[in-house]
Amino acid sequence: MFKVEHSQKIPQYLIDEGENQIRDLLDSVNGVRFVMLCSSDGFELALVSKKT
Numbered sequence: 001m002f003k004v005e006h007s008q009k010i011p012q013y014l015i016d017e018g019e020n021q022i023r024d025l026l027d028s029v030n031g032v033r034f035v036m037l038c039s040s041d042g043f044e045l046a047l048v049s050k051k052t
Contacts, residue, residue, distance in 0.1 A: 009037070018037045022037055035049075
């Protein structure tokens, strides 16, 4: 069969901005302790959690 390789690299500046955005979200919403930013295929791009 056909093998399809699809490897798109997400620019680091977008991942960094995403992490900043989810950090702001985590700081502004009570009760949220963990936020993960994922690609549409489920791979982790950024992760922020509160220390308990």
